[in-house]
Amino acid sequence: NAGVMQNPRHLVRRRGQEARLRCSPMKGHSHVYWYRQLPEEGLKFMVYLQKENIIDESGMPKERFSAEFPKEGPSILRIQQVVRGDSAAYFCASSPTPEGNTQYFGPGTRLTVL
């Protein structure tokens, strides 16, 4: 049973470009969480999704950031018109239950904005 998969592991973008981060949850998990870890800071919750639904996006910046978890395929975190401050590690976690008591984390995507 493969764990949570994230790709790419490293992503370099220039200011103004778009970044797409992918997360494939563990088999049988329909709950996905995205977290951001800025340099020298702890992880911060961004968004919680179930299949085809955004349940809680209270941690998402109001502009340029969006997330989806389609019926088929991975969850996508999309950042439009990236800025240097978006440079961070983005982690995805999946859970088999909506309570999220057991969240398994992926290896993360490290985004660097030049």
Added chain:
Amino acid sequence: KNQVEQSPQSLIILEGKNCTLQCNYTVSPFSNLRWYKQDTGRGPVSLTIMTFSENTKSNGRYTATLDADTKQSSLHITASQLSDSASYICVVSPGGKLIFGQGTELSVKP
């Protein structure tokens, strides 16, 4: 405001020694408290999870304690190994969403 504070920020110990990491939280409501280990460049891996009614939980050489009255938790590592070098993160959940501490960076030296 929901917050999780950890101390110390960083810690250096010799291989074979024990150490204790601290966590204070002001999260409400409280559902559970977890300790994660995060190796450099990797995602966090769960070590222990405790609910309100549990005051201690062990996982091998890791023992976590919880005092829900004082809202404090500790993670005790016995007989440390070089592979224990990592960031240890205290995470409190009010239900669903996780609130992370900044972590304690542990370095085990030979």
